[in-house]
Amino acid sequence: MTVTFSAPTLETERLILRAPELSDFDALAAFYASPRSSFVGGPQSRELSWRALALEAGHWVLRGFGRWTLIEKTTNTPVGIVGLWHPEGFPERELGWDLFDGATGKGYATEAAIAARDYAYDTLGWTTLTSLIAIDNEGSRRVAERMGATYDSDFTHERHGPMQLWRHPGLEGRA
Amino acid sequence: MITLTGTPVLTTERLTLRAPQPQDAETFIAFYKTDRAKYVGGPKDDRRGWDFFCTEIGHWVMNGFGMFVVTYHNDDTPLGIVGHWYPNTWPEKEVGWVLFDAKHEGKGIAFEAATACIDHAWNTLNWDTIVSYIAHGNDASVALAERLGAVRDDKAEEPGKEAYVYRHPRPAA
Numbered sequence: 001m002t003v004t005f006s007a008p009t010l011e012t013e014r015l016i017l018r019a020p021e022l023s024d025f026d027a028l029a030a031f032y033a034s035p036r037s038s039f040v041g042g043p044q045s046r047e048l049s050w051r052a053l054a055l056e057a058g059h060w061v062l063r064g065f066g067r068w069t070l071i072e073k074t075t076n077t078p079v080g081i082v083g084l085w086h087p088e089g090f091p092e093r094e095l096g097w098d099l100f101d102g103a104t105g106k107g108y109a110t111e112a113a114i115a116a117r118d119y120a121y122d123t124l125g126w127t128t129l130t131s132l133i134a135i136d137n138e139g140s141r142r143v144a145e146r147m148g149a150t151y152d153s154d155f156t157h158e159r160h161g162p163m164q165l166w167r168h169p170g171l172e173g174r175a
Numbered sequence: 176m177i178t179l180t181g182t183p184v185l186t187t188e189r190l191t192l193r194a195p196q197p198q199d200a201e202t203f204i205a206f207y208k209t210d211r212a213k214y215v216g217g218p219k220d221d222r223r224g225w226d227f228f229c230t231e232i233g234h235w236v237m238n239g240f241g242m243f244v245v246t247y248h249n250d251d252t253p254l255g256i257v258g259h260w261y262p263n264t265w266p267e268k269e270v271g272w273v274l275f276d277a278k279h280e281g282k283g284i285a286f287e288a289a290t291a292c293i294d295h296a297w298n299t300l301n302w303d304t305i306v307s308y309i310a311h312g313n314d315a316s317v318a319l320a321e322r323l324g325a326v327r328d329d330k331a332e333e334p335g336k337e338a339y340v341y342r343h344p345r346p347a348a
Protein backbone atom coordinates (compact mmCIF):
# COMPACT_ATOMS: atom_id res chain seq x y z
CA MET A 1 0.00 0.00 0.00
CA THR A 2 1.38 3.39 -0.94
CA VAL A 3 1.00 6.18 1.57
CA THR A 4 0.25 9.49 -0.11
CA PHE A 5 -1.32 12.84 0.52
CA SER A 6 -3.22 14.81 -2.04
CA ALA A 7 -1.08 17.91 -2.50
CA PRO A 8 -1.67 19.73 -5.79
CA THR A 9 1.03 19.98 -8.43
CA LEU A 10 1.76 23.34 -10.05
CA GLU A 11 3.66 24.09 -13.22
CA THR A 12 5.50 27.18 -14.39
CA GLU A 13 7.48 27.86 -17.54
CA ARG A 14 10.62 26.12 -16.32
CA LEU A 15 9.55 24.29 -13.14
CA ILE A 16 7.23 21.63 -11.76
CA LEU A 17 6.14 22.22 -8.16
CA ARG A 18 5.25 18.88 -6.55
CA ALA A 19 4.83 17.54 -3.04
CA PRO A 20 8.04 16.73 -1.15
CA GLU A 21 9.03 13.06 -1.24
CA LEU A 22 11.84 10.79 -0.11
CA SER A 23 13.74 11.11 -3.38
CA ASP A 24 14.38 14.77 -2.51
CA PHE A 25 16.41 13.78 0.53
CA ASP A 26 19.94 13.89 -0.88
CA ALA A 27 19.38 17.29 -2.45
CA LEU A 28 17.84 18.69 0.74
CA ALA A 29 20.57 17.20 2.93
CA ALA A 30 23.23 18.75 0.68
CA PHE A 31 21.51 22.11 1.00
CA TYR A 32 21.32 21.80 4.79
CA ALA A 33 25.00 20.83 4.89
CA SER A 34 25.98 24.00 3.01
CA PRO A 35 26.61 27.44 4.48
CA ARG A 36 23.72 28.79 2.39
CA SER A 37 21.31 27.12 4.82
CA SER A 38 22.48 29.43 7.62
CA PHE A 39 19.56 31.76 6.84
CA VAL A 40 17.02 29.03 7.55
CA GLY A 41 18.37 27.29 10.63
CA GLY A 42 21.26 25.31 9.12
CA PRO A 43 23.79 23.95 8.67
CA GLN A 44 22.47 20.75 10.18
CA SER A 45 23.04 17.00 10.16
CA ARG A 46 21.62 14.51 7.69
CA GLU A 47 19.29 13.15 10.34
CA LEU A 48 17.86 16.59 11.09
CA SER A 49 17.57 17.19 7.34
CA TRP A 50 15.56 13.99 7.05
CA ARG A 51 13.30 15.17 9.85
CA ALA A 52 12.96 18.53 8.11
CA LEU A 53 11.88 16.81 4.89
CA ALA A 54 9.32 14.70 6.74
CA LEU A 55 8.15 17.89 8.46
CA GLU A 56 7.56 19.48 5.04
CA ALA A 57 5.22 16.60 4.15
CA GLY A 58 3.50 16.56 7.53
CA HIS A 59 2.90 20.31 7.34
CA TRP A 60 0.64 19.70 4.32
CA VAL A 61 -1.48 17.25 6.29
CA LEU A 62 -1.72 19.41 9.41
CA ARG A 63 -2.32 22.76 7.73
CA GLY A 64 -3.85 21.84 4.38
CA PHE A 65 -1.09 23.68 2.52
CA GLY A 66 2.67 23.56 2.44
CA ARG A 67 5.78 23.87 0.38
CA TRP A 68 6.58 22.21 -2.91
CA THR A 69 9.80 20.72 -4.19
CA LEU A 70 10.85 22.53 -7.35
CA ILE A 71 11.78 20.22 -10.18
CA GLU A 72 13.79 21.78 -12.98
CA LYS A 73 12.15 20.61 -16.19
CA THR A 74 15.33 20.47 -18.25
CA THR A 75 17.18 18.23 -15.78
CA ASN A 76 14.30 16.60 -13.85
CA THR A 77 16.15 17.28 -10.59
CA PRO A 78 15.11 19.05 -7.35
CA VAL A 79 16.45 22.60 -7.26
CA GLY A 80 14.69 24.05 -4.23
CA ILE A 81 11.68 24.20 -1.93
CA VAL A 82 9.11 26.98 -2.20
CA GLY A 83 5.64 27.45 -0.85
CA LEU A 84 3.19 28.27 1.89
CA TRP A 85 4.40 27.81 5.41
CA HIS A 86 2.85 28.29 8.81
CA PRO A 87 4.52 26.29 11.54
CA GLU A 88 3.80 26.92 15.21
CA GLY A 89 5.66 30.08 16.28
CA PHE A 90 5.42 31.97 12.99
CA PRO A 91 3.51 35.25 13.25
CA GLU A 92 1.47 34.69 10.06
CA ARG A 93 1.19 32.39 7.08
CA GLU A 94 4.24 32.99 4.96
CA LEU A 95 5.57 32.38 1.49
CA GLY A 96 9.07 30.95 1.72
CA TRP A 97 11.76 29.98 -0.77
CA ASP A 98 14.99 27.99 -0.45
CA LEU A 99 17.07 27.34 -3.54
CA PHE A 100 19.64 24.55 -3.50
CA ASP A 101 23.27 25.16 -4.45
CA GLY A 102 23.74 25.84 -8.15
CA ALA A 103 20.12 26.89 -8.68
CA THR A 104 20.48 30.56 -7.82
CA GLY A 105 20.74 33.44 -10.28
CA LYS A 106 18.16 31.98 -12.68
CA GLY A 107 15.01 33.57 -11.31
CA TYR A 108 13.67 30.22 -10.11
CA ALA A 109 12.71 31.46 -6.64
CA THR A 110 10.66 34.31 -8.07
CA GLU A 111 9.07 32.12 -10.75
CA ALA A 112 8.01 29.47 -8.23
CA ALA A 113 7.01 31.93 -5.51
CA ILE A 114 4.69 33.79 -7.89
CA ALA A 115 2.98 30.49 -8.74
CA ALA A 116 2.68 29.65 -5.04
CA ARG A 117 1.28 33.11 -4.24
CA ASP A 118 -1.24 32.85 -7.10
CA TYR A 119 -2.31 29.48 -5.68
CA ALA A 120 -2.76 31.03 -2.21
CA TYR A 121 -4.87 33.89 -3.53
CA ASP A 122 -6.77 32.27 -6.39
CA THR A 123 -7.30 28.73 -5.05
CA LEU A 124 -7.12 29.04 -1.27
CA GLY A 125 -8.77 32.47 -1.21
CA TRP A 126 -6.15 34.17 0.94
CA THR A 127 -5.97 37.97 0.82
CA THR A 128 -2.54 38.65 2.31
CA LEU A 129 0.79 36.91 2.60
CA THR A 130 4.10 37.58 4.32
CA SER A 131 7.67 36.44 3.87
CA LEU A 132 10.16 36.15 6.71
CA ILE A 133 13.66 37.04 5.59
CA ALA A 134 16.86 36.78 7.64
CA ILE A 135 18.30 40.21 8.21
CA ASP A 136 21.38 39.75 6.02
CA ASN A 137 19.88 37.48 3.35
CA GLU A 138 20.14 39.93 0.46
CA GLY A 139 19.32 37.40 -2.23
CA SER A 140 16.05 36.53 -0.57
CA ARG A 141 15.20 40.19 -0.02
CA ARG A 142 15.66 40.87 -3.74
CA VAL A 143 13.15 38.12 -4.53
CA ALA A 144 10.65 39.77 -2.18
CA GLU A 145 11.24 43.14 -3.85
CA ARG A 146 10.80 41.71 -7.33
CA MET A 147 7.46 40.29 -6.22
CA GLY A 148 6.32 43.72 -5.04
CA ALA A 149 6.54 42.92 -1.31
CA THR A 150 7.50 45.65 1.13
CA TYR A 151 9.10 45.70 4.58
CA ASP A 152 6.47 45.37 7.30
CA SER A 153 8.13 44.79 10.68
CA ASP A 154 10.93 43.09 12.58
CA PHE A 155 10.58 39.57 13.94
CA THR A 156 13.01 37.50 15.99
CA HIS A 157 12.80 33.80 15.21
CA GLU A 158 13.85 31.51 18.03
CA ARG A 159 16.13 29.49 15.79
CA HIS A 160 16.79 31.67 12.74
CA GLY A 161 17.56 34.85 14.70
CA PRO A 162 16.58 38.41 13.75
CA MET A 163 14.40 38.53 10.64
CA GLN A 164 12.31 40.99 8.71
CA LEU A 165 8.66 40.40 7.96
CA TRP A 166 7.88 41.47 4.40
CA ARG A 167 4.31 41.82 3.16
CA HIS A 168 3.16 40.94 -0.32
CA PRO A 169 0.68 42.98 -2.28
CA GLY A 170 -2.89 41.67 -1.99
CA LEU A 171 -5.08 40.47 -4.84
CA GLU A 172 -4.73 43.81 -6.59
CA GLY A 173 -1.25 44.97 -7.41
CA ARG A 174 0.60 41.66 -7.32
CA ALA A 175 3.49 41.37 -9.72
CA MET B 176 -8.42 19.28 2.71
CA ILE B 177 -5.15 17.38 2.47
CA THR B 178 -5.34 13.92 3.98
CA LEU B 179 -2.98 11.03 4.40
CA THR B 180 -4.22 7.97 2.54
CA GLY B 181 -3.06 4.38 2.28
CA THR B 182 -2.11 3.92 5.93
CA PRO B 183 -3.07 0.60 7.52
CA VAL B 184 -5.03 0.10 10.74
CA LEU B 185 -3.88 -2.65 13.10
CA THR B 186 -6.27 -4.16 15.59
CA THR B 187 -5.49 -6.08 18.77
CA GLU B 188 -7.72 -7.48 21.45
CA ARG B 189 -8.29 -4.13 23.12
CA LEU B 190 -6.59 -1.59 20.85
CA THR B 191 -6.81 0.16 17.53
CA LEU B 192 -3.57 1.38 15.95
CA ARG B 193 -4.05 4.03 13.25
CA ALA B 194 -1.88 6.67 11.59
CA PRO B 195 -1.62 10.04 13.38
CA GLN B 196 -4.22 12.61 12.36
CA PRO B 197 -4.32 16.38 12.89
CA GLN B 198 -6.70 15.98 15.85
CA ASP B 199 -3.95 14.13 17.77
CA ALA B 200 -1.58 17.11 17.66
CA GLU B 201 -2.77 18.63 20.93
CA THR B 202 -2.21 15.47 22.98
CA PHE B 203 1.14 14.77 21.31
CA ILE B 204 2.44 18.31 21.89
CA ALA B 205 1.18 18.33 25.49
CA PHE B 206 3.04 15.07 26.17
CA TYR B 207 6.28 16.44 24.71
CA LYS B 208 6.15 19.39 27.11
CA THR B 209 6.26 17.06 30.11
CA ASP B 210 9.16 15.45 31.88
CA ARG B 211 7.83 12.08 30.69
CA ALA B 212 9.27 12.94 27.26
CA LYS B 213 12.84 13.14 28.52
CA TYR B 214 13.73 9.68 27.23
CA VAL B 215 12.30 10.24 23.75
CA GLY B 216 13.87 13.50 22.62
CA GLY B 217 11.98 15.88 24.91
CA PRO B 218 10.90 17.93 26.63
CA LYS B 219 10.04 20.09 23.63
CA ASP B 220 8.28 23.47 23.63
CA ASP B 221 5.12 24.05 21.58
CA ARG B 222 7.03 24.96 18.44
CA ARG B 223 9.35 21.96 18.50
CA GLY B 224 6.51 19.67 19.52
CA TRP B 225 4.44 20.86 16.58
CA ASP B 226 7.37 20.39 14.20
CA PHE B 227 7.95 16.89 15.51
CA PHE B 228 4.30 15.95 15.14
CA CYS B 229 4.55 17.01 11.48
CA THR B 230 7.62 14.80 11.20
CA GLU B 231 5.64 11.86 12.65
CA ILE B 232 3.04 12.27 9.90
CA GLY B 233 5.64 12.96 7.23
CA HIS B 234 7.49 9.79 8.24
CA TRP B 235 4.55 7.85 6.80
CA VAL B 236 4.86 9.73 3.53
CA MET B 237 8.61 9.21 3.33
CA ASN B 238 8.74 5.51 4.20
CA GLY B 239 5.24 4.11 3.74
CA PHE B 240 5.25 3.12 7.42
CA GLY B 241 5.43 5.02 10.68
CA MET B 242 4.20 5.39 14.22
CA PHE B 243 0.59 4.57 15.03
CA VAL B 244 -1.62 6.42 17.46
CA VAL B 245 -2.97 3.83 19.90
CA THR B 246 -6.56 4.04 21.12
CA TYR B 247 -9.07 1.70 22.70
CA HIS B 248 -11.72 0.33 20.38
CA ASN B 249 -14.67 2.72 20.13
CA ASP B 250 -12.83 5.53 21.93
CA ASP B 251 -10.56 7.72 19.81
CA THR B 252 -8.67 9.23 22.78
CA PRO B 253 -4.94 8.86 21.98
CA LEU B 254 -3.24 6.71 24.62
CA GLY B 255 0.20 6.75 23.07
CA ILE B 256 2.20 6.33 19.92
CA VAL B 257 3.69 2.97 19.01
CA GLY B 258 5.12 1.71 15.77
CA HIS B 259 7.80 1.77 13.15
CA TRP B 260 10.46 4.45 13.05
CA TYR B 261 13.26 4.89 10.60
CA PRO B 262 14.79 8.26 9.86
CA ASN B 263 16.72 7.04 6.85
CA THR B 264 20.05 7.93 8.43
CA TRP B 265 19.64 5.45 11.30
CA PRO B 266 21.58 2.18 11.28
CA GLU B 267 18.50 -0.03 11.67
CA LYS B 268 14.74 0.15 11.69
CA GLU B 269 13.07 0.49 15.05
CA VAL B 270 9.88 -0.47 16.81
CA GLY B 271 9.25 2.21 19.43
CA TRP B 272 6.61 3.01 22.03
CA VAL B 273 5.42 5.97 24.08
CA LEU B 274 2.44 6.25 26.43
CA PHE B 275 1.26 9.83 26.74
CA ASP B 276 0.13 9.70 30.37
CA ALA B 277 1.19 7.73 33.45
CA LYS B 278 -2.44 6.74 34.01
CA HIS B 279 -2.21 4.49 30.93
CA GLU B 280 0.73 2.53 32.37
CA GLY B 281 0.51 -0.86 34.03
CA LYS B 282 -2.29 -2.12 31.79
CA GLY B 283 -0.20 -3.83 29.15
CA ILE B 284 -1.16 -1.30 26.49
CA ALA B 285 2.37 -0.69 25.19
CA PHE B 286 3.08 -4.44 25.25
CA GLU B 287 -0.06 -5.27 23.33
CA ALA B 288 0.54 -2.54 20.73
CA ALA B 289 4.25 -3.28 20.34
CA THR B 290 3.55 -6.99 19.89
CA ALA B 291 1.25 -6.17 16.98
CA CYS B 292 3.86 -3.82 15.47
CA ILE B 293 6.65 -6.39 15.75
CA ASP B 294 4.44 -8.93 14.02
CA HIS B 295 3.58 -6.36 11.33
CA ALA B 296 7.28 -5.57 10.79
CA TRP B 297 8.23 -9.21 10.25
CA ASN B 298 5.22 -10.38 8.30
CA THR B 299 3.93 -7.38 6.35
CA LEU B 300 6.80 -4.91 6.09
CA ASN B 301 9.26 -7.80 5.69
CA TRP B 302 11.99 -6.19 7.74
CA ASP B 303 15.28 -8.08 8.07
CA THR B 304 15.96 -6.88 11.61
CA ILE B 305 14.06 -5.05 14.35
CA VAL B 306 15.63 -3.11 17.17
CA SER B 307 14.39 -0.77 19.87
CA TYR B 308 16.68 2.11 20.82
CA ILE B 309 16.21 2.94 24.49
CA ALA B 310 17.73 5.92 26.30
CA HIS B 311 19.92 5.09 29.25
CA GLY B 312 17.87 5.35 32.43
CA ASN B 313 14.54 4.46 30.84
CA ASP B 314 14.04 1.41 33.01
CA ALA B 315 10.35 0.99 32.21
CA SER B 316 11.14 0.79 28.52
CA VAL B 317 13.97 -1.68 29.10
CA ALA B 318 11.56 -3.86 31.09
CA LEU B 319 9.06 -3.79 28.25
CA ALA B 320 11.73 -4.63 25.65
CA GLU B 321 12.75 -7.64 27.73
CA ARG B 322 9.14 -8.69 28.21
CA LEU B 323 8.80 -8.57 24.42
CA GLY B 324 11.73 -10.97 24.19
CA ALA B 325 14.31 -8.47 22.97
CA VAL B 326 17.94 -8.87 24.00
CA ARG B 327 20.45 -6.10 24.50
CA ASP B 328 23.02 -5.98 21.71
CA ASP B 329 26.01 -3.96 22.86
CA LYS B 330 27.79 -4.51 19.55
CA ALA B 331 25.09 -2.80 17.52
CA GLU B 332 25.56 0.75 16.31
CA GLU B 333 23.79 3.50 18.23
CA PRO B 334 21.43 5.77 16.29
CA GLY B 335 23.62 8.87 16.39
CA LYS B 336 22.98 9.29 20.10
CA GLU B 337 23.61 7.35 23.29
CA ALA B 338 21.11 4.51 23.58
CA TYR B 339 20.83 0.84 24.42
CA VAL B 340 20.07 -1.28 21.41
CA TYR B 341 17.54 -4.04 22.12
CA ARG B 342 17.29 -6.58 19.34
CA HIS B 343 14.05 -8.45 18.74
CA PRO B 344 14.62 -12.08 17.82
CA ARG B 345 13.08 -13.30 14.60
CA PRO B 346 10.40 -15.86 15.43
CA ALA B 347 10.96 -19.40 14.23
CA ALA B 348 9.37 -19.95 10.84
